[in-house]
Amino acid sequence: AQSVSQHNHHVILSEAASLELGCNYSYGGTVNLFWYVQYPGQHLQLLLKYFSGDPLVKGIKGFEAEFIKSKFSFNLRKPSVQWSDTAEYFCAVNAATGGSYIPTFGRGTSLIVHP
Amino acid sequence: DGGITQSPKYLFRKEGQNVTLSCEQNLNHDAMYWYRQDPGQGLRLIYYSQIVNDFQKGDIAEGYSVSREKKESFPLTVTSAQKNPTAFYLCASSAVRGAYGYTFGSGTRLTVV
Numbered sequence: 001a002q003s004v005s006q007h008n009h010h011v012i013l014s015e016a017a018s019l020e021l022g023c024n025y026s027y028g029g030t031v032n033l034f035w036y037v038q039y040p041g042q043h044l045q046l047l048l049k050y051f052s053g054d055p056l057v058k059g060i061k062g063f064e065a066e067f068i069k070s071k072f073s074f075n076l077r078k079p080s081v082q083w084s085d086t087a088e089y090f091c092a093v094n095a096a097t098g099g100s101y102i103p104t105f106g107r108g109t110s111l112i113v114h115p
Numbered sequence: 116d117g118g119i120t121q122s123p124k125y126l127f128r129k130e131g132q133n134v135t136l137s138c139e140q141n142l143n144h145d146a147m148y149w150y151r152q153d154p155g156q157g158l159r160l161i162y163y164s165q166i167v168n169d170f171q172k173g174d175i176a177e178g179y180s181v182s183r184e185k186k187e188s189f190p191l192t193v194t195s196a197q198k199n200p201t202a203f204y205l206c207a208s209s210a211v212r213g214a215y216g217y218t219f220g221s222g223t224r225l226t227v228v
Contacts, residue, residue: 009155034216044205044219051215090157100165101209102173103217105150107157 002027002095006106013081014114021076021109023065023091032094033074034103035065039087047089050074061085083115117142121206121220128200128227136191136223138206145210147189148217151175152203161204164189193225200227 007022025031035047048059055067065076074091091106119140128134140147146165150158160173164183178197183189189208193200203224207217 006157032215036219043221044207046216049216100163100171102148102160102163104160105158107155 002031002093002104004091004093004104004106006089006091006109008109009107010110010112012112012114015083016080017113019076019078019081019085019111021089021091021111023074023076023106025072025074025091025093025104027072027093027095029095032101033065033067034092034094035059035063035074035076036090036092036105037087038090038108044090047076081111081113083113085111086113087111119206119208119218119220121204121223123223124221126223126225128225130227131195133192133194134200134225136193136204136206136225138189138191138220139187140189140206140208140218140220141187142208142210142218143186144208144218145186146208147183148207148209149173149179149181149189149191150205150207152205152222158205161191200225 003026005024033050036044037047038044047063048057050057050067058064063078067074089109092103094101094103122137148163149161159175161179162181164170170183180192205222206220209217
């Protein structure tokens, strides 16, 4: 079974700082990778996803993530964060298991951006 | 607008009572999922269903039950056997067996007193 590790549980930044959230997964086969965001009081929304092709994926709101297969990583980045980026971020991996694609989520990273 | 509706948003129950959480989707998705979200533990899979009248246990199915009688609906019952039922419950759905991402509902916060 696959597993997902998010190493940063809490991150506090000032506006305009750069952001990188780590995500590593364990699975030897083909995977689909996702980053979801949960703003305070709102439901989970898809930030970006990787299935194949260019390993640098651009998502909504200026976020991007890079898939490095050799490192089993899919780190999320944003060059300059805003106060409105305060939220919880979840990395997820989706691998085929007996014909089904069941996602496994990391524990999440809570990001607080100070104005 | 298409989406997932979870109801109610907040639910309070006495210990020892069963309670059913509703999840309805109008996205025509085949697959539906229930997750439990606890602080610091991320999302943990309770049950999932890939097709009507079929469902599978997830990682933490003990104390929960589901049904999938209609494509649009996937209710979750939290039984009295669940030892720590107070949590935030999320329902999700997906097309193509989940290979392309998931749509989430807004969640139900269950408090057992």
